[in-house]
Amino acid sequence: MRSTIRYVLGRLAGAAILLVVYSFGIYSLLALAPGDPVRLLLGTLPATPETLEAIRALYNLDDPFLTQYWNWLYNAAHFDLGQSVLTGQGVSSAIAERAGITAQLGALTFAITMIVGIPLGMAAGLKRGRLLDRVVSQAAMISVSAPSFAVGILLIIVFAGQLNWLPAIGGGSGGMDRLAHLILPAAALSTAAIALVVRYTRTAVIEVAGQDYIVAARARGLKPSRILFAYVLRNSLVPVITAAGVVLSFVMVGAVVVEATFALPGLGSLLVTAVQQKDLPVVQGVTLVMAATIFLINLLTDLAYLFVDPRIAVNGDSR
Structure with a gap:
């Protein structure tokens, strides 16, 4: 029990430290960018003397850099990420309005990826070296090399343009209409992710299937279905959980391109x-939220290992 608590606390402390370091890098974008920080914060607004003075006062630009960063980090910890220079809207409010559709896209993409990827990976691993394994492996190699935006454009041409089965752009009005608008983006985003899950699962199944206890189970005459689910799949879960965590992180990053391709009003398009309008407070806020989400996903992935294999807390990370 104590080892588990130490493991969890260690992961929490590590994630907190990494997030603070990353937040420092995000905030430093303003200082590292060439030119006057006030001009950068103005974006495309007219640079009148009154506006320049207001921006300087709003962001405390006359304070030392570390003082500015501490104030920004303190406010961010209290869910205050500043204001958009262009619209005057709170960055936290803008993110809250857009986060829902990105979360829905991520959930649908994750579901498609795991439902398709795990069975294909298991089938390829169990049929190692045979025709099915070669076909699945080659398809995974091709799909992992396909850019999400290119796959998205192809899907729009085929399913929205020629077949007219699904809508091409926009987020829909909710319910089934929202689901219809998310199917093509989720399919485009899951193409490379499925290949990743297939490779992780296939490797894990091949390794587990060759273990002595699997051979012994077959010798005892256990049903193939029981061997598959009670032995092979169960002991392949750690690599599969690793793949699941990578997929969720990949979705957060890939959403930037896919949402722009399908004109989805999510965090990626925001x-x-x-970036295009040089609205730096929004860039800093969205980037910080995405980074925090990825760190949270990694933390939950680490904690999921404990549920699958509690020995990890004693022996350390077994990945």
């Missing part, structure tokens, strides 16, 4: 728009 970030792209903020």
Whole structure:
């Protein structure tokens, strides 16, 4: 029990430290960028003397850099990420409005990836070296090399343009309409992710299937289905959980491109728009939220190992 608590506390402390370091890097973008920070914060607004003075006062630009960072970090810890220079809207409010559709896209992508990827990976691992294994492995190699935006454009042309089965752009109005609008983006985003899960699962199944206890189970005459689910799948869960964590992180990063391709009003498109319009507070806020989400995903992945194999807390990370 004590080892488990130490393991959890160690992971929490590590995630907190990494997030603080990452937040420092995000905030430093303002100081590292060439030119006057006030001009950068102005974005495309007219640079009148009154506006320049207001921006300088709003962001405490006359204070030392570390003082500015501490104030920003303190406010961020209290869910205050500043204001958009262009719209005047709170960055936290803008993120809250957009986070829902990104979360829905991520959930649908994750579901598609795991439902398709795990069975294909298991089938390829159990049929190692045979035709099915070669076909699945080659397909995974091709799909992992395909850019999400290119796959998205192809899906739009085929399923929205030629077949007219699904909508091409926008987030829909909710319910089934929202689901219809998310199917193509989720399919584009899950293409490379499925290949990743297939490779992780296939490798794990091949390793587990060759263990002595699997051979012994077959010798005892156990049903193949019981061997598959009670022995092979159960003992392959740690690599599969690793793949699941990587997939969720990949979804957060890939959403930036996919949401822009399908004009989804999520965090990805908000970030792209903020970069184009040089709205630095929004860029900093969205980037920090995405980083915090990825750190949280990694933390939950680490904690999931304890549920699958409690020995990890004693022996350390077994990945």
